[in-house]
Amino acid sequence: MPASAAPGSAPPGFQTMWRELAAVGRDAGSGGYRRYAWTPADTDCRAWFREQAAARGLDYETDRNGNQWAWLGDPAAGDAVVTGSHLDSVPDGGAFDGPLGVVSAFAAVDELRARGAVPGRPLAVVNFGDEEGARFGLACVGSRLTAGRIGAEDARRLRDADGVTLARAMERAGHDPDAIGADPERLARVGAFVELHVEQGRALDLGGHPVGVASAIWPHGRWRFDFRGQANHAGTTRLEDRHDPMLTYAGTVLAAREQARLAGALATFGKVAVEPGGVNAIASLVRGWLDSRAADEQTLAAVVAGIERAAREGGTRDGVAVEVVRESFTPEVEFAPVLRDRLAALLGTDAPVPVLPTGAGHDAGILADAVPTAMLFVRNPTGVSHSPAEFAAEDDCAAGVTALADVLEGLACR
The missing domain is CATH 3.40.630.10 (Zn peptidases)
Structure with a gap:
């Protein structure tokens, strides 16, 4: 010191x-x-x-x-x-x-x-x-x-x-x-x-x-997105039999970018945690944290709602459960x-x-x-x-x- x-x-x-x-x-x-x-x-x-x-x-x-x-x-x-x-x-x-x-x-x-x-x-x-x-x-x-x-x-x-x-x-x-x-x-x-x-x-x-x-x-906030699928073997599970939360997460990241671009706002998934985390395993849980900001609260709410909607639509398609929790918000x-x-x-x-x-x-x-x-x-x-x-x-x-x-x-x- x-x-x-x-x-x-x-x-x-x-x-x-x-x-x-x-x-x-x-x-x-x-x-x-x-x-x-x-x-x-x-x-x-x-x-x-x-x-x-x-x-x-x-x-x-x-x-x-x-x-x-x-x-x-x-x-x-x-x-x-x-x-x-x-x-x-x-x-x-x-x-x-x-x-x-x-x-x-x-x-x-x-x-x-x-x-x-x-x-x-x-x-x-x-x-x-x-x-x-x-x-x-x-x-x-x-x-x-x-x-x-x-x-x-x-x-x-x-x-x-x-x-x-x-x-x-x-x-x-x-x-x-x-x-x-x-x-x-x-x-x-x-x-x-x-x-x-x-x-x-x-x-x-x-x-x-x-x-x-x-x-x-x-105004800005942080939201946690939980994508729950089914763990399985990466080398033996047919693609059509998978419930892979990583797919839903990836689609949500892309949706966040698009929603922010259209609204003149900002949206970032900067942190992700994967379970069980094996290279040769399909994940059972992907947890991603969204940071989003906009010039006004109405725009911010619309951006986050659009991202959540895309996540749930992707979850329905992929057989993945989606939960969204707002962890913090500053007006x-x-x-x-x-x-x-x-x-x-x-x-x-x-x-x-x-x-x-x-x-x-x-x-x-x-x-x-x-x-x-x-x-x-x-x-x-x-x-x-x-x-x-x-x-x-x-x-x-x-x-x-x-x-x-x-x-x-x-x-x-x-």
């Missing part, structure tokens, strides 16, 4: 923080990150966060749901301005999704101090836990719990691929799972939350802009117009700053019903995210830090 700053020394700058964090949870084979919630890699990330708070003399605390906070000023005073993101990753994810927002938040605090700006409101940096949902299958667990968007008992029962419950994983990592749950008192302290994030697309790059402001998040989120417009005005003094929607979910979206929330995006020239190819240039990262510092100064220091 990186060493803490020596007493009295200056806190590490952006590039030093970035290099220290870059080594944590990186897979040597893929080059991507495997920072899953409540694992040793996550523990190392959390230790890094605490060290950054200590290096800056910020008051550190972990809330009941495992989210980390670093405070400048008295949190009990209320009306706080909070910034940050998350440090966990998807399987073999990129370096920027989440960590850019946390590193930039600490760097923006440093920039405010260098300017001599004195906050008149409490200011905090936050690391929300388990944002990606890579281990337990539900995104934004830390912020969902805090906002009361998932019940404590339901959260404790979440299981990973090895059958380990969230409660057990938290306990092993030293956090009390009995403490988790809605935290309205904490949210009542927050007057505004601004999350900086690498853009997960190329809109800024195509427009030649280093930084943009988010307008809204598309459309429009960021607080007053806050969004203020950010655009603060950053658009020389030239208008782009204001654009996103199809990706974020902790900011989860909190938007309870707290005035906004987002900044930093240009990603590859347009790739959730992959080691995700990228943001050093100059654009610096522009993001400056923009975030401008926003924090405008919100907290004036």
